[in-house]
Amino acid sequence: VMIKYLLILYFVLTALIGEYVPQRDENGVLLAKQCWGSTGTCWCQYTKEKKHFRITEARDCPNGPI
Numbered sequence: 001v002m003i004k005y006l007l008i009l010y011f012v013l014t015a016l017i018g019e020y021v022p023q024r025d026e027n028g029v030l031l032a033k034q035c036w037g038s039t040g041t042c043w044c045q046y047t048k049e050k051k052h053f054r055i056t057e058a059r060d061c062p063n064g065p066i
Helices: 002-014
Strands: 033-036 041-044
């Protein structure tokens, strides 16, 4: 639980306005559904490396971590 709060605190303190911040579960693992809050764009993340993502209908993403 402490790790979860430390991760959230880290991202809040280091993120710039409009900067993409990956969505993670309580253990810090990337979630399959990723959204860029400032643009409203969502996609399904199929690998842990950003260069391999595929933009799809966000509702088609599996729930949970990748």
